[in-house]
Amino acid sequence: xxxxxxxxxxxxxxxxxxxxxxxxxxxxxxxxxxxxxxxxxxxxxxxxxxxxxxxxxxxxxxxxxxxxxxxxxxxxxxxxxxxxxxxxxxxxxxxxxxxxxxxxxxxxxxxxxxxxxxxxxxxxxxxxxxxxxxxxxxxxxxxxxxxxxxxxxxxxxxxxxxxxxxxxxxxxxxxxxxxxxxxxxxxxxxxxxxxxxxxxxxxxxxxxxxxxxxxxxxxxxxxxxxxxxxxxxxxxxxxxxxxxxxxxxxxxxxxxxxxxxxxxxxxxxxxxxxxxxxxxxxxxxxxxxxxxxxxxxxxxxxxxxxxxxxxxxxxxxxxxxxxxxxxxxxxxxxxxxxxxxxxxxxxxxxxxxxxxxxxxxxxxxxxxxxxxxxxxxxxxxxxxxxxxxxx
Amino acid sequence: xxxxxxxxxxxxxxxxxxxxxxxxxxxxxxxxxxxxxxxxxxxxxxxxxxxxxxxxxxxxxxxxxxxxxxxxxxxxxxxxxxxxxxxxxxxxxxxxxxxxxxxxxxxxxxxxxxxxxxxxxxxxxxxxxxxxxxxxxxxxxxxxxxxxxxxxxxxxxxxxxxxxxxxxxxxxxxxxxxxxxxxxxxxxxxxxxxxxxxxxxxxxxxxxxxxxxxxxxxxxxxxxxxxxxxxxxxxxxxxxxxxxxxxxxxxxxxxxxxxxxxxxxxxxxxxxxxxxxxxxxxxx
Numbered sequence: 001x002x003x004x005x006x007x008x009x010x011x012x013x014x015x016x017x018x019x020x021x022x023x024x025x026x027x028x029x030x031x032x033x034x035x036x037x038x039x040x041x042x043x044x045x046x047x048x049x050x051x052x053x054x055x056x057x058x059x060x061x062x063x064x065x066x067x068x069x070x071x072x073x074x075x076x077x078x079x080x081x082x083x084x085x086x087x088x089x090x091x092x093x094x095x096x097x098x099x100x101x102x103x104x105x106x107x108x109x110x111x112x113x114x115x116x117x118x119x120x121x122x123x124x125x126x127x128x129x130x131x132x133x134x135x136x137x138x139x140x141x142x143x144x145x146x147x148x149x150x151x152x153x154x155x156x157x158x159x160x161x162x163x164x165x166x167x168x169x170x171x172x173x174x175x176x177x178x179x180x181x182x183x184x185x186x187x188x189x190x191x192x193x194x195x196x197x198x199x200x201x202x203x204x205x206x207x208x209x210x211x212x213x214x215x216x217x218x219x220x221x222x223x224x225x226x227x228x229x230x231x232x233x234x235x236x237x238x239x240x241x242x243x244x245x246x247x248x249x250x251x252x253x254x255x256x257x258x259x260x261x262x263x264x265x266x267x268x269x270x271x272x273x274x275x276x277x278x279x280x281x282x283x284x285x286x287x288x289x290x291x292x293x294x295x296x297x298x299x300x301x302x303x304x305x306x307x308x309x310x311x312x313x314x315x316x317x318x319x320x321x322x323x324x325x326x327x328x329x330x331x332x333x334x335x336x337x338x339x340x341x342x343x344x345x346x347x348x349x350x351x352x353x354x355x356x357x358x359x360x361x362x363x364x365x366x367x368x369x370x371x372x373x374x375x376x377x378x379x380x381x382x383x384x385x386x387x388x389x390x391x
Numbered sequence: 392x393x394x395x396x397x398x399x400x401x402x403x404x405x406x407x408x409x410x411x412x413x414x415x416x417x418x419x420x421x422x423x424x425x426x427x428x429x430x431x432x433x434x435x436x437x438x439x440x441x442x443x444x445x446x447x448x449x450x451x452x453x454x455x456x457x458x459x460x461x462x463x464x465x466x467x468x469x470x471x472x473x474x475x476x477x478x479x480x481x482x483x484x485x486x487x488x489x490x491x492x493x494x495x496x497x498x499x500x501x502x503x504x505x506x507x508x509x510x511x512x513x514x515x516x517x518x519x520x521x522x523x524x525x526x527x528x529x530x531x532x533x534x535x536x537x538x539x540x541x542x543x544x545x546x547x548x549x550x551x552x553x554x555x556x557x558x559x560x561x562x563x564x565x566x567x568x569x570x571x572x573x574x575x576x577x578x579x580x581x582x583x584x585x586x587x588x589x590x591x592x593x594x595x596x597x598x599x600x601x602x603x604x605x606x607x608x609x610x611x612x613x614x615x616x617x618x619x620x621x622x623x624x625x626x627x628x629x630x631x632x633x634x635x636x637x638x639x640x641x642x643x644x645x646x647x648x649x650x651x652x653x654x655x656x657x658x659x660x661x662x663x664x665x666x667x668x669x670x671x672x673x674x675x
Contacts, residue, residue, distance in 0.1 A: 054572055074575040075583075081576045087569035091591045100587070104578035120578070168577065 257368020305347015
């Protein structure tokens with residue numbers, strides 16, 4: 001049974017009159033890999049900075065092991081951060097960068113008169129030496145200790161940043177989009193590397209990213225955020241398969257989101273046709289959002305299809321074709337390995353487990369229509385390039 | 392691209408050659424010749440007589456530089472930490488005196504520091520001089536401020552302080568905030584962040600500030616003449632006398648200039664050597 005390590009209780013953060021975080025409730029378990037996922041400006045970095053101690057919430061409490069730590073300054077917290085752009089000290093070499101935290105001494109928490117007192121204890125030089133060398137080995141940087149920071153590649157700097165944080169043996173490691181500056185190949189390698197380190201060190205990682213693939217690949221728990229609120233918390237499978245609202249469905253992977261009416265448990269009506277589904281518990285004739293993932297649509301001959309539509313665009317993506325199909329004026333994205341030429345009419349079939357029904361939310365009608373597919377595609381690319389726009 | 396750039400740099404190179412290299416060469420030739428044009432080392436040999444002037448020049452320039460640093464660093468740090476509006480106002484206040492002529496400003500200090508000048512009148516009015524007299528049992532009418540080494544240092548600090556503040560300020564301003572956060576995150580308290588991160592990373596600014604204050608200070612002649620009133624002769628005055636003054640001897644003047652230049656260049660080279668690593672780091 002895992003135990004709770006950090007709790008954010010009703011944390012609100014406001015800068016001037018702008019509310020950046022709105023009463024968020026979040027529980028982080030010991031030794032888990034938790035990812036805060038969301039678009040730029042959703043409040044994920046702010047949440048991380050609150051845990052790190054760089055911001056104090058306007059209202060609400062931050063609890064660490066059950067103790068309130070709102071007013072504990074960053075240098076006395078048992079968390080360390082890997083910063084977005086590494087923030088390595090340019091005037092120190094690799095060894096001294098990693099040793100920085102150890103030279104500042106170790107924080108010890110003592111009970112005194114029933115109150116917690118945090119004290120710094122000096123670490124002997126031999127221990128600093130051995131811990132730094134050991135950590136450099138762990139991040140595969142043995143032999144680099146005398147190098148200057150500007151002599152390192154982006155990936156190596158990333159490793160130094162991770163070593164510099166981990167050498168202090170924090171209870172929690174906070175990572176703020178740490179892989180954003182790396183190229184795709186290196187990013188994939190580092191994802192595995194981070195996961196390996198997290199397993200080996202047995203500590204909690206709180207990871208901030210806007211990259212849903214990264215989140216799905218690495219996390220034990222994903223927290224999807226938007227506009228300062230938590231939209232959904234769950235395992236990667238939960239989040240992908242059972243999105244709670246249109247925002248989550250759209251943000252995690254590609255989704256066609258269609259208006260539907262729940263006729264009965266297990267029966268949803270789309271485009272005036274009844275479909276079998278696995279969802280239930282809705283009121284009779286309740287208006288709902290229906291999510292259909294592009295890969296869950298089977299293309300069949302027109303006469304066997306549950307719906308028929310016209311292909312309006314085809315994009316070759318290597319593993320599959322992304323085709324846009326017009327169904328009665330509503331455009332769907334379908335991923336298929338069969339080539340369907342533009343202008344052809346196709347039939348589709350959707351299995352009951354490919355249909356996911358969600359309650360209407362404030363996000364209804366905002367996502368999931370591929371009428372302007374190319375625009376949305378650009379947006380996705382932009383948000384990946386624009387990782388550094390967010391402070 | 393590279394060849395194009397070097398083409399554009401030709402006028403600059405020619406200009407620098409005419410106004411920097413050629414004059415230095417002329418000086419070098421002057422310093423080792425006599426008025427008749429014969430080669431001689433006498434100009435350098437006779438310089439020992441002026442050891443006192445050398446010492447005073449370097450001593451006062453070093454003191455002025457240190458005072459500028461002691462005032463300039465905290466001011467720069469404080470400015471860089473404040474909001475943008477404060478920075479603009481502070482910058483305007485620092486630059487404002489520089490819009491006025493340098494000699495005019497120094498003359499103003501004369502009338503402030505004079506025996507019956509503004510400051511002494513003020514001291515008289517508020518009774519500080521009376522208090523001093525009653526405390527020490529003396530009966531002075533004024534504090535002697537003009538024509539002292541202190542006045543010369545004051546003049547240097549007043550005139551060159553902006554050259555200390557500006558480079559330090561711009562280096563601190565450009566410091567990456569995330570470096571400071573990283574230091575805190577790793578357990579450094581406020582004082583430790585300053586000592587371990589801000590101070591070493593602002594050294595390049597300190598070095599250029601020190602250079603920009605020390606070099607004009609050590610070679611000044613107007614400040615020492617006006618505020619030192621002839622009692623505080625410095626190298627600049629000495630050299631000026633050899634060229635324009637009564638002691639007309641451009642060959643000796645050139646020799647003194649050469650020696651001063653060598654000492655200054657050596658000082659700067661040593662200092663920059665210490666700062667080299669940091670400089671590189673900040674280039675990153």
